Amino acid sequence: MRKMLLAALSRLLQGPAAAGRTGAVSEASRVVVASRNYGDFASEATFEIKQCDLHRLEEGPGTTAVMTREEGLHYYKTMQTIRRMELKSDQLYKQKIIRGFCHLYDGQEACCVGIEAAIKPTDHVITAYRAHGFTFTRGVPVREILAELTGRKGGCAKGKGGSMHMYTKNFYGGNGIVGAQIPLGAGIALACKYNGKNEICVALYGDGAANQGQIFETYNMAALWKLPCIFVCENNRYGMGTSVERAAASTDYYKRGDFIPGLRVDGMDILCVREAVKFAAEYCRSGKGPLVMELQTYRYHGHSMSDPGISYRTREEIQEVRSKSDPITLLKDRMVNNNLASVEELKEIDVAVRKEIEEAAQFATTDPEPPLEELGHHIFFNEPPFEVRGPNQWVKYKSVS
Amino acid sequence: MNLFQSITSALDNALAKDPTAVVFGEDVAFGGVFRCTVGLRDKYGKDRVFNTPLCEQGIVGFGIGIAVTGATAIAEIQFADYIFPAFDQIVNEAAKYRYRSGDLFNCGSLTIRAPWGCVGHGALYHSQSPEAFFAHCPGIKIVIPRSPLQAKGLLLSCIEDKNPCIFFEPKILYRAAVEQVPVEPYNIPLSQAEVLQTGNDVTMVAWGTQVHVIKEVAAMAQEKLGVSCEVIDLRTILPWDAETVCKVCSNVP
Numbered sequence: 320m321r322k323m324l325l326a327a328l329s330r331l332l333q334g335p336a337a338a339g340r341t342g343a344v345s346e347a348s349r350v351v352v353a354s355r356n357y358g359d360f361a362s363e364a365t366f367e368i369k370q371c372d373l374h375r376l377e378e379g380p381g382t383t384a385v386m387t388r389e390e391g392l393h394y395y396k397t398m399q400t401i402r403r404m405e406l407k408s409d410q411l412y413k414q415k416i417i418r419g420f421c422h423l424y425d426g427q428e429a430c431c432v433g434i435e436a437a438i439k440p441t442d443h444v445i446t447a448y449r450a451h452g453f454t455f456t457r458g459v460p461v462r463e464i465l466a467e468l469t470g471r472k473g474g475c476a477k478g479k480g481g482s483m484h485m486y487t488k489n490f491y492g493g494n495g496i497v498g499a500q501i502p503l504g505a506g507i508a509l510a511c512k513y514n515g516k517n518e519i520c521v522a523l524y525g526d527g528a529a530n531q532g533q534i535f536e537t538y539n540m541a542a543l544w545k546l547p548c549i550f551v552c553e554n555n556r557y558g559m560g561t562s563v564e565r566a567a568a569s570t571d572y573y574k575r576g577d578f579i580p581g582l583r584v585d586g587m588d589i590l591c592v593r594e595a596v597k598f599a600a601e602y603c604r605s606g607k608g609p610l611v612m613e614l615q616t617y618r619y620h621g622h623s624m625s626d627p628g629i630s631y632r633t634r635e636e637i638q639e640v641r642s643k644s645d646p647i648t649l650l651k652d653r654m655v656n657n658n659l660a661s662v663e664e665l666k667e668i669d670v671a672v673r674k675e676i677e678e679a680a681q682f683a684t685t686d687p688e689p690p691l692e693e694l695g696h697h698i699f700f701n702e703p704p705f706e707v708r709g710p711n712q713w714v715k716y717k718s719v720s
Numbered sequence: 721m722n723l724f725q726s727i728t729s730a731l732d733n734a735l736a737k738d739p740t741a742v743v744f745g746e747d748v749a750f751g752g753v754f755r756c757t758v759g760l761r762d763k764y765g766k767d768r769v770f771n772t773p774l775c776e777q778g779i780v781g782f783g784i785g786i787a788v789t790g791a792t793a794i795a796e797i798q799f800a801d802y803i804f805p806a807f808d809q810i811v812n813e814a815a816k817y818r819y820r821s822g823d824l825f826n827c828g829s830l831t832i833r834a835p836w837g838c839v840g841h842g843a844l845y846h847s848q849s850p851e852a853f854f855a856h857c858p859g860i861k862i863v864i865p866r867s868p869l870q871a872k873g874l875l876l877s878c879i880e881d882k883n884p885c886i887f888f889e890p891k892i893l894y895r896a897a898v899e900q901v902p903v904e905p906y907n908i909p910l911s912q913a914e915v916l917q918t919g920n921d922v923t924m925v926a927w928g929t930q931v932h933v934i935k936e937v938a939a940m941a942q943e944k945l946g947v948s949c950e951v952i953d954l955r956t957i958l959p960w961d962a963e964t965v966c967k968v969c970s971n972v973p
Contacts, residue, residue: 419842420841420846481843483843483845495844496801496802497802527773528774530774530775531774531805532778532805533805560750561747566771630750
């Protein structure tokens with residue numbers, strides 16, 4: 320009762336001032352918000368999280384996690400942004416504004432947000448083609464991601480990369496060939512160790528890629544040279560259309576590193592992911608070598624936009640995961656039940672996110688495409704300009720590096 | 721039949737005629753991502769048509785092993801763009817097996833099939849035409865058909881050929897190209913180019929999808945420039961039919 324009264328009062332006082340999420344809040348309402356904060360919500364809460372299965376480790380991450388109100392709101396907003404961004408991409412793809420290949424991340428948001436929460440911006444991340452979530456958490460604004468999907472020059476790869484090839488500082492993509500990014504991740508980890516700035520690399524791959532030969536070659540090198548690399552297997556139970564039981568002799572992906580210690584984590588619980596990655600990051604930074612981590616997660620969409628996603632799994636299964644383990648719902652329930660936020664407040668975030676996505680989509684559909692003259696650029700570096708043959712020998716593009 | 725159906729028909733014939741023949745690759749069991757293997761598992765059983773995990777190097781290496789024992793191995797690489805992890809196996813193992821064992825062993829009963837070529841929306845990793853990388857490797861044969869009728873005959877020849885063969889299937893033609901194709905098996909000889917159209921002024925050689933483009937160009941050249949073009953479909957890239965091409969070229973006055 321008192322809560323509702325205070326909330327109504329603060330809304331009245333805030334009036335036409337900006338809807339709280341951005342910095343521009345007037346003095347008067349700031350005072351009201353502060354007292355609302357103090358009076359209404361807890362500043363933090365402690366949660367029980369699932370214990371991780373361990374491989375060759377005496378101890379793992381703990382079974383409790385502390386989350387502050389600010390952290391919770393930030394995680395919620397980030398995950399909701401990714402969710403809505405992916406759904407918007409689905410819509411744009413069906414309208415044929417996005418073409419080519421598009422692999423959506425909805426359902427797996429807790430993985431990328433949890434990882435980012437546990438590492439520093441100076442750490443490095445590399446993943447495969449289901450990369451939109453990581454591109455966002457590593458700092459690329461939504462409008463640049465959507466513009467890259469629609470192939471416009473405002474995109475983060477100037478419109479030349481598309482869905483699978485998005486990059487930013489300390490985020491190395493976005494890689495199309497399955498499994499090929501893992502040796503790269505080990506190389507980045509070697510550079511981290513060599514440069515001595517206490518940085519680590521998180522190299523991600525899927526359950527399908529876990530059977531690629533180069534992953535095992537990388538495990539060996541990383542363990543031999545004690546590289547500060549966390550190998551993360553995002554196990555969403557299906558490698559394209561093949562369920563894990565039909566593809567792998569051992570579905571204990573966290574044990575596949577054999578001589579590399581591993582842990583298996585509930586990838587739908589963002590706090591579980593965060594604590595596990597914190598543990599792993601500390602392990603790697605202390606010079607003990609690499610770790611393998613399996614995140615048990617789920618994707619709602621099919622493998623890509625051309626896969627309906629129901630020929631190899633049932634609608635009931637998808638529904639069940641959505642209703643029982645959705646990462647955003649889990650966080651929301653936790654926050655509301657522990658007095659870290661109100662339902663209305665989270666709804667306001669939803670509205671703000673929707674607006675941001677709409678604006679980004681607007682930009683992505685109206686921004687011009689990169690000019691045709693740029694098609695051949697950036698093949699080589701620092702070479703004199705040369706000509707690249709187009710679809711026939713009389714069409715040439717100048718390649719400037 | 722369209723192209724993917726003609727491939728299914730060829731595989732069906734091969735599995736029926738040769739009891740040692742097996743078809744394997746990523747997702748082939750349910751019919752394949754391009755429907756080339758639809759119905760085969762139901763007809764021939766799960767020990768003859770089976771899925772492999774995601775491991776191209778493993779698939780080809782495994783195929784070489786099957787072929788060395790004398791069984792017929794028909795391996796599928798899901799896209800030609802993914803053939804590179806298997807490059808070492810193809811070039812260093814498959815191509816040189818017969819030579820290095822002094823003809824004691826061979827993996828001639830291996831055929832590798834892969835969807836090939838651009839589709840317009842494939843970008844970097846679903847559009848590649850890598851035949852040039854393999855074209856300078858003695859010991860393997862490379863075949864690229866231009867149509868369903870050609871595909872079936874050429875694929876059956878590859879499967880029966882006693883050398884390891886790579887058969888690239890133009891994916892843009894899988895549904896687009898439709899022809900009358902016999903249901904019974906038939907062979908089209910390898911290493912024989914086909915002259916599709918004779919002419920006096922210019923010779924144009926192409927393979928796969930490009931053959932259709934060249935044919936259109938030849939018609940346009942005739943109509944607009946009065947130039948008479950010879951159009952040749954190379955069909956087998958390695959070993960290629962140099963004799964036909966040279967004979968045709970030397971006919972130019």
